[in-house]
Amino acid sequence: MSKTSIVIPTYNGKELLKDCLYAIRQHTPEPVEVIVVDNGSTDGTADICRQEKVTFISLPDNRGFPAACNAGLKLATGDTLLLLNNDVLVTPHWLTHLLACLRSAPDIGVVGPLTNFASGRQQIEEPYTNLEDMSRRYNVSKPECWLPVQRIVGLCFLFKRELLDRIGLLDEGYGAGHFEDDDYCYRARMEGYRLLIAGDVFVFHHGSASFSREEQQRVQALIEGNRQRFIAKWNVDPAEFI
Secondary structure, three states, rough: OOEEEEEEEEEEOOHHHHHHHHHHHHHHHOOOOEEEEEEEEOHHHHHHHHHHHEEEEOOOOOOOHHHHHHHHHHHHOOEEEEOOOOOOOOOOHHHHHHHHHHOOOEEEEEEEEEEEEOOOOHEEOOOOOOHHHHHHHOOOOOOHHEEEOOOOOOEEEEEEEEHHHHHHOHHHHHOOOOOHHHHHHHHHHHHEEEEEEEEEEEEEOOOOOOOOOHHHHHHHHHHHHHHHHHHHOOOOOHHHHH
């Protein structure tokens, strides 16, 4: 039987993680394994993982998002793999529709949902109301809503194991994170894989809306540094793919 491995990196976000795990339990009838990667948290995240009885890895310090994802992927046993931010709430039929999209053709390598908070084409244009309303409107099977794109944002990133076997793990050179997902998508496309937004899936993403001004400035500096890394590596500006 096929199985999806859900890898959730987390750092000092136990309350978000609890909500994320609860939503997965509520809305995921498919066979899955959940692997939480605790990136050196000091807030009792490991205790939450024990209480929730999920597989988890505790790293001794914060090694960044790509490294945490890779640690989980190395442990994963599923034939499909999903990277999920700890501040995402999944919704009814989310994985059913994502898997249908991913498996609809042999050359589809990565798919992702629509959401309320993301860069690029995955962010919905209409204002967010509430989770029940949005999932009722969006999470109805409509393959005609699948959209070919050049990048999928890593907040909810479903891909085939054969892609991992072919192009390897995420590039940990992106440090704390940002553009490692663009990098992975670029590598996938170079190998002939297509990427799709599953327009019949909506998930909620808390995102960085609550960051302080100082945190936002730090994040912007990180984003720009990693954008320059991507450009230096591939000789192309990732803005072309948004």
